[in-house]
Amino acid sequence: xxxxxxxxxxxxxxxxxxxxxxxxxxxxxxxxxxxxxxxxxxxxxxxxxxxxxxxxxxxxxxxxxxxxxxxxxxxxxxxxxxxxxxxxxxxxxxxxxxxxxxxxxxxxxxxxxxxxxxxxxxxxxxxxxxxxxxxxxxxxxxxxxxxxxxxxxxxxxxxxxxxxxxxxxxxxxxxxxxxxxxxxxxxxxxxxxxxxxxxxxxxxxxxxxxxxxxxxxxxxxxxxxxxxxxxxxxxxxxxxxxxxxxxxxxxxxxxxxxxxxxxxxxxxxxxxxxxxxxxxxxxxxxxxxxxxxxxxxxxxxxxxxxxxxxxxxxxxxxxxxxxxxxxxxxxxxxxxxxx
Amino acid sequence: xxxxxxxxxxxxxxxxxxxxxxxxxxxxxxxxxxxxxxxxxxxxxxxxxxxxxxxxxxxxxxxxxxxxxxxxxxxxxxxxxxxxxxxxxxxxxxxxxxxxxxxxxxxxxxxxxxxxxxxxxxxxxxxxxxxxxxxxxxxxxxxxxxxxxxxxxxxxxxxxxxxxxxxxxxxxxxxxxxxxxxxxxxxxxxxxxxxxxxxxxxxxxxxxxxxxxxxxxxxxxxxxxxxxxxxxxxxxxxxxxxxxxxxxxxxxxxxxxxxxxxxxxxxxxxxxxxxxxxxxxxxxxxxxxxxxxxxxxxxxxxxxxxxxxxxxxxxxxxxxxxxxxxxxxxxxxxxxxxxxxxxxxxxxxxxxxxxxxxxxxxxxxxxxxxxxxxxxxxxxxxxxxxxxxxxxxxxxxxxxxxxxxxxxxxxxxxxxxxxxxxxxxxxxxxxxxxxxxxxxxxxxxxxxxxxxxxxxxxxxxxxxxxxxxxxxxxxxxxxxxxxxxxxxxxxxxxxxxxxxxxxxxxxxxxxxxxxxxxxxxxxxxxxxxxxxxxxxxxxxxxxxxxxxxxxxxxxxxx
Numbered sequence: 001x002x003x004x005x006x007x008x009x010x011x012x013x014x015x016x017x018x019x020x021x022x023x024x025x026x027x028x029x030x031x032x033x034x035x036x037x038x039x040x041x042x043x044x045x046x047x048x049x050x051x052x053x054x055x056x057x058x059x060x061x062x063x064x065x066x067x068x069x070x071x072x073x074x075x076x077x078x079x080x081x082x083x084x085x086x087x088x089x090x091x092x093x094x095x096x097x098x099x100x101x102x103x104x105x106x107x108x109x110x111x112x113x114x115x116x117x118x119x120x121x122x123x124x125x126x127x128x129x130x131x132x133x134x135x136x137x138x139x140x141x142x143x144x145x146x147x148x149x150x151x152x153x154x155x156x157x158x159x160x161x162x163x164x165x166x167x168x169x170x171x172x173x174x175x176x177x178x179x180x181x182x183x184x185x186x187x188x189x190x191x192x193x194x195x196x197x198x199x200x201x202x203x204x205x206x207x208x209x210x211x212x213x214x215x216x217x218x219x220x221x222x223x224x225x226x227x228x229x230x231x232x233x234x235x236x237x238x239x240x241x242x243x244x245x246x247x248x249x250x251x252x253x254x255x256x257x258x259x260x261x262x263x264x265x266x267x268x269x270x271x272x273x274x275x276x277x278x279x280x281x282x283x284x285x286x287x288x289x290x291x292x293x294x295x296x297x298x299x300x301x302x303x304x305x306x307x308x309x310x311x312x313x314x315x316x317x318x319x320x321x322x323x324x325x326x327x328x329x330x331x332x333x334x335x336x337x338x339x
Numbered sequence: 340x341x342x343x344x345x346x347x348x349x350x351x352x353x354x355x356x357x358x359x360x361x362x363x364x365x366x367x368x369x370x371x372x373x374x375x376x377x378x379x380x381x382x383x384x385x386x387x388x389x390x391x392x393x394x395x396x397x398x399x400x401x402x403x404x405x406x407x408x409x410x411x412x413x414x415x416x417x418x419x420x421x422x423x424x425x426x427x428x429x430x431x432x433x434x435x436x437x438x439x440x441x442x443x444x445x446x447x448x449x450x451x452x453x454x455x456x457x458x459x460x461x462x463x464x465x466x467x468x469x470x471x472x473x474x475x476x477x478x479x480x481x482x483x484x485x486x487x488x489x490x491x492x493x494x495x496x497x498x499x500x501x502x503x504x505x506x507x508x509x510x511x512x513x514x515x516x517x518x519x520x521x522x523x524x525x526x527x528x529x530x531x532x533x534x535x536x537x538x539x540x541x542x543x544x545x546x547x548x549x550x551x552x553x554x555x556x557x558x559x560x561x562x563x564x565x566x567x568x569x570x571x572x573x574x575x576x577x578x579x580x581x582x583x584x585x586x587x588x589x590x591x592x593x594x595x596x597x598x599x600x601x602x603x604x605x606x607x608x609x610x611x612x613x614x615x616x617x618x619x620x621x622x623x624x625x626x627x628x629x630x631x632x633x634x635x636x637x638x639x640x641x642x643x644x645x646x647x648x649x650x651x652x653x654x655x656x657x658x659x660x661x662x663x664x665x666x667x668x669x670x671x672x673x674x675x676x677x678x679x680x681x682x683x684x685x686x687x688x689x690x691x692x693x694x695x696x697x698x699x700x701x702x703x704x705x706x707x708x709x710x711x712x713x714x715x716x717x718x719x720x721x722x723x724x725x726x727x728x729x730x731x732x733x734x735x736x737x738x739x740x741x742x743x744x745x746x747x748x749x750x751x752x753x754x755x756x757x758x759x760x761x762x763x764x765x766x767x768x769x770x771x772x773x774x775x776x777x778x779x780x781x782x783x784x785x786x787x788x789x790x791x792x793x794x795x796x797x798x799x800x801x802x803x804x805x806x807x808x809x810x811x812x813x814x815x816x817x818x819x820x821x822x823x824x825x826x827x828x829x830x831x832x833x834x835x836x837x838x839x840x841x842x843x844x845x846x847x848x849x850x851x852x853x854x855x856x857x858x859x860x861x862x863x864x865x866x867x868x869x870x871x872x873x874x875x876x877x878x879x880x881x882x883x884x885x886x887x888x889x890x891x892x893x894x895x896x897x
Contacts, residue, residue, distance in 0.1 A: 038779040040409065042417045044497040044796060046782055047811050054492045054553045086409060087579035088559055094579065153610050161614045168620035169611045174401040174602055178578065287606040289581040297580060300741070302775055 003330055010323050017319060018312055019073065025311035026069050029304055036061060036302040040085055059085055059304075072308065081312070082305030086297060091309035094294060099313060100184040101171060102290030105282070106275035108210035113217035114268065120218075121225020121264075122257050125233060136222055143219030152212045152285035159208055166208045169287040173201050209286040213279055217271045224267050228260035235259075262333060269325030273318040397896050398599040400878070402623040403612045404888065406605040409494075411577060412562035413532050414487050414546075417494035417796070422531035423888035424603070427585055429534020429568030430592075432462055432481070432513075433525055437882035437890065440649055440798035441704055443525045447476065447535055447569075448513075457520030457840050464511040468592045470537035470569040478507035483538035483548045485515075490552035495532035498797065520838040522845070523799040530797055531887050537567040571596045571892040581605055585891070597895040616641055616873055623881060623889060625872040629689040629746040632871035642876050645691025645869040647702045648745055648885040649795035651803060652688070652695075654679075654756060654863040656734070656788045659817040663787040666734035667861070670727035671765065676713045676863050677720035678763040679756065684865055687755055689746050691869025697853030698793075698806045700867040704842065705800030705849030712864070713857075720763040733766035736788040737780055740771030744792055745868040753790050784815045792868065798886050800849050806862060807833040807852065816861050829855045 036059070037052055045051045056062040060071065075082060081091040124136035159166035167173055171186050179186065179193040187206075190199035232238060233256050241251045280292030291310065298306035404423070410416045413425050434446035445451075448462040468476040482505045489499045501524070504516045517524065527533070538548070544567075546558035566574035569592065572585035585601040606612050606626070613631035615621035617638055627635065636643040656672055657663040665671055685692050696707035724732060738753040750771060757767045767788070772780065780786045793812065795802050805811035809820030809830050820830035829852060836848035856862065874881045880893035 032776070034773070034775040034779045035782075038782055039775040042494045042796070043793070043805075043811065045417070045494045047814075048492075048497060051492050051494075051496060058553075088410065088563055089579060097578070098580070153608075156611060156614055161618060164618075168615050168618065169606060169608075170604060174604055174615075174620055175399050177584070178576075178582075285608050285611060287604065287608070287611055289578075289605065293607070294580065300773070300775060 003327065007323065007327065010319075010326075014316070014319055018315065021311055021315040022073060022076065022308060023069070025308050026065075026072070026304075029299075029302070029307045030065055032302065034302055036085060036304065039300070039302045068304075072305075076312075081309045084298070084306040084309075085303040086301050086306065091305050094306065095291070095309055095313055097181070097184055098289060098294040099291050101186070101288060102276055102279055102283070102292060104185055104187070104206060105209055105213060105279055105288060105290060106272060108206050109213040109217065109275055110268070110272050112210055112214040113221050113271070116214070117218045117221030118225050118257075118261075118264065121222045122229055122252065122260075124222065124226040125229025125256075125260070126252055128230060133226075136226065140219040140222040140226075143215040144223070145219075146215060148212060148216065148281045149285060151215055152209070152282055155208055155212050156285065167201070167204050169205075169285070171202060171205055171288065172198065173205070176201055209282050209288055212286075213275060213282045217275065220267055220271065221264060224264050225260060228263050229256060232256045232260045259333070262329065265325055265328045269321045269328070270318075273314075273321040276314065276317050398597075399602060400598050400600070400622045400891065400894055400896075401602045401604060401620065402889065403604050403606040403615065403621050403626060404624075405626040406580075406603075406607065408577075408579070408583070410559060410563060411566070411574065411583075412559040413484070413534050413536060413568075414491040414495070414552075414556070414562075415493040415559055416532050419794075419886075419888055420603070422886065424574070424583055424585070425531030425534050425568075426570070426887040427572040427601070427891050428566035428570040428574050429531065429536065430468065430476075430570050431530065431534045432464075432528045435526075435529050435798065435884060435886070437893070438646055438884050440526075440702060440884065440886070443529055443798075446529075447481070448528075451525070453522075453840070455516075457522065457838065458517045460515040460517070460524060462513045462515070464513065465592065466511055468569050469590055470540070470567065471573050471588050471590060472537050472540050472567065473590070474537050474539055476535055476537075476569050477510040478513045479510070480535050480538045481505070481513045482507045483541075484536045485533070487536070487546065487548035487552055487556070488533065490548060490550055491556055492553045495530070498527050498530060498533060520840060522840050522842075523797065523801045523837070526799040527797045529886070534568055534570065537569070540567050572601060575600075591892075593892065596892045598891055601891050616875070619875060621875075622878060623872070623874040625870060625883060625888065627746070627871055627873055628743070629871055632746065632873060633690075635873050640876050641873050642878075643871065643873040644883070645689070645871050646883040646885070647691060647693065647700075648868050648870050649700045649702055649798055650745070650792045650868055650885065651698050651700050652747070652790075652792040652865045652868055653698060653806075654736075654788065654790050654865060655812070655816055656861040656863075657784070657786060657816050658822070658861050662785065662817075664734040665727075665729045665732040666765075666767075666788050668727050668729060668732070669859070670723050671729065671732045672861055672863070674720040674723035674727070674732075674763065675760060675765065676857075677716045677723065678765065679759045679863065679865075680715050681712070681865070682715070683759070684752070684755060687747065687752055688866050688868055689871055691871070692747075692866045693869070695864045695867045697850070698856060698862060698864055699800045699803045699849060699853060700795065702867065703795070703798065703800040703803070705836075705846050706867075707850055707853050717763050724764060731764065731766065733768070734788055735768045735770050736790060737770045737772055737777050737786045738790045739774040739777040742774050742777075744794075745870045747792075747868060749790065756790060781815055784817050786815070795885065800846075801837050804833045804837060804849075804852075806856060806860065808860075818861060823859070825855065825859050829859070 037046055084091050084094050087094055120136045124133040127133050179189040179195050179198055182189050182192050186202040187199050238256050241255045280296050283290045283292040295310040404420050407418050408421050409418055411424055413429055416425055430447045432448040433443045449465045451462045453460055485505045488495055501517050501521050502515055503518045506514045544558045544561040547556040564577045571588055571591045573588050575584040575586040577583045583603040587595050587599045589595045609626055609628035609631050612624040613627050616624045632643050635641045656666045658667055660667040681694055693701045694709045694712050696709050696712035699706040738749045740750055742749045753769050757769055760767050807813055807830050808818045808822055808826040820827050832852040836845055839845040872883055877897050879895045
């Protein structure tokens with residue numbers, strides 16, 4: 001099947017999947033045995049039926065669940081994701097505000113993971129059972145098994161509190177003003193505003209949380225790349241390339257590593273989705289105002305429109321990540337055809 | 340630690356030049372790794388420079404509170420942080436001085452008098468107050484602001500439940516006509532949610548104070564990002580869930596505050612707050628937690644305080660045996676009181692927490708003397724169990740498993756209560772629930788027994804009459820005023836205390852009611868908590884008041 005047709009089909013399936021996601025999220029969030037009134041109204045206000053009725057009416061909670069769902073989907077089809085009960089802002093505005101912070105963090109973490117994990121995996125595979133391999137395997141194991149919460153706090157303690165190399169938690173130094181919001185990517189907004197110092201400050205704040213968030217992915221990518229390299233290095237075509245007298249670096253990088261990358265691409269795609277949706281702990285430790293924190297707050301305050309919005313965004317990210325993985329497969333190995 | 344010290348600790352630049360001119364696998368990997376490290380370090384170093392430059396702005400105060408903001412509109416706000424910001428940006432008729440909750444003082448109201456049998460409160464307003472917009476503050480603004488709170492029917496509406504009418508006979512006189520006498524209306528009026536709004540400007544932004552305000556008012560969005568008050572600060576920006584920035588109001592009637600800018604940051608993790616305070620990136624932190632506060636108490640550049648909070652932590656039992664089983668038996672409730680190890684409970688509650696004899700917090704007039712509190716006596720507890728005739732008393736206790744308030748971790752406290760009760764033969768099964776679920780069960784009167792705290796909505800002991808039969812908490816424990824003659828009498832004493840104008844007589848009534856409550860009520864009073872919090876030692880005038888937190892007007896940097 002032609003790649004363009006395949007992509008077109010997948011994109012067309014997206015709305016159907018999203019409707020399924022909204023239904024699932026709606027049912028799950030309404031199945032929780034708790035009432036948004038309890039989470040959002042004070043003790044005295046919740047005891048006043050008039051106040052409770054006004055609250056339910058304001059947020060459409062006085063309608064039956066099926067009605068609430070249909071109204072939500074109807075509005076969604078018109079581009080309205082509703083209004084957050086907690087922030088009183090449009091959910092789309094909230095997401096537009098918080099998602100870029102997570103994208104920034106996840107993107108930086110993924111870049112670090114790839115920059116460290118792939119070379120380390122290649123070296124460990126090529127230098128099997130040497131000291132380099134042992135160190136890389138131990139490092140990967142530590143990266144995969146270390147709780148992010150603990151790692152984040154230790155990193156802050158050492159690099160911020162003790163050594164003073166890293167700046168404080170947050171996206172910017174507390175005394176700096178945020179640049180005017182244009183894209184909500186702080187670095188980009190700072191550059192657009194001509195505030196180079198603020199952009200640099202924002203970048204410096206990104207390094208430590210991105211390193212911490214990347215620890216797990218580095219571990220996974222390194223191990224996957226190493227294993228894959230070991231498989232590929234034993235293949236006939238690699239032996240042939242060596243027998244032809246090609247330089248070792250060329251054999252390793254062009255013949256072995258390129259083919260060994262295929263399973264890694266899958267992991268990278270899924271990891272990126274995981275980084276976007278699962279950065280909540282890193283975001284909490286580093287006071288990073290991203291999607292993870294927003295999702296947590298929405299869930300604990302039973303902010304249904306926000307929960308639905310997060311569900312849609314995370315599902316879309318996974319769908320697109322998988323699509324990109326498929327496309328990357330085809331690019332990395334032209335023998336693969338879509339079907 | 341100064342920024343100069345930070346600079347001296349920066350690492351030397353990383354040399355990324357390859358050892359040889361030829362590119363080998365080994366030096367390719369080494370160069371890549373070194374390049375990445377150098378880039379990261381470079382960014383860190385430059386970032387530290389930017390931080391150092393920023394930290395020199397000494398007239399900015401950066402605070403990390405327990406960050407929950409549902410609204411910054413005075414007509415809707417109730418949670419502590421929202422009230423702190425409203426207190427800074429809107430002036431109320433009366434105010435309190437720092438942590439002193441017992442002496443409301445004139446503020447926008449220069450004076451007041453009470454007539455009509457305690458039902459008419461006449462306030463004379465100051466004539467020199469202007470809103471940040473430049474409009475003068477008059478009685479029309481007070482009337483409009485109060486009517487808006489009442490008619491919006493939102494969180495703070497209950498503050499004015501007893502107000503029958505607000506009138507403005509002249510531009511600087513406001514009269515509140517109450518349905519029943521209520522001396523607590525004065526401390527209630529100190530609340531940030533009852534700050535006076537610039538009615539003309541607010542109306543132009545879609546605010547409405549009429550009877551249909553609940554459906555006609557559309558100003559909350561605007562008021563979440565702009566303040567329309569005359570307070571010492573102006574809301575400069577609000578990024579939901581991230582930060583609030585307040586700027587000094589140069590027109591403020593008491594004179595411009597010493598601090599030019601206040602940045603209130605959302606830093607959810609207690610340890611991150613502690614590190615920021617220690618390093619000087621934060622000036623005030625109120626979400627430190629007990630262990631971090633103890634560690635920071637050894638840091639000379641940080642002042643740690645434990646401020647008593649107007650809150651009462653109690654264990655309570657549903658009076659319906661269908662729900663709470665044998666725990667509802669009055670003898671078993673008495674046995675629980677004697678079984679608990681209060682010294683151990685206070686250790687978990689943290690430094691500054693005080694044993695509470697009744698249900699009114701120790702820092703409010705009307706509290707019982709802590710020396711009256713029940714002492715641990717396990718033999719007596721066992722004797723009471725025997726008197727009950729119940730061989731193996733048992734029941735279930737709910738608690739919010741994800742909640743920490745004032746540094747108190749609910750799961751640890753619940754386990755302590757369980758262990759103490761097990762020591763005398765009372766079996767309590769712990770039922771840890773997510774906060775919203777636990778709250779929902781309690782409000783639906785379905786919690787069998789529970790541990791939790793009630794925090795004052797306003798600084799007056801009568802707020803804690805909620806524990807009486809037929810009132811807010813009593814109802815949730817299925818304890819109506821009609822439960823018994825004694826319960827009915829207790830409820831009546833509560834009504835009397837609420838209306839009593841004489842302060843001494845009021846205190847006597849409140850104390851009598853609490854003693855009766857301990858005889859017949861389903862409560863086991865535990866403690867009044869203290870908040871562990873800290874600030875940089877170069878700040879002066881920093882206080883933490885449990886109703887509105889910190890008053891930034893009094894904060895100065897030395």
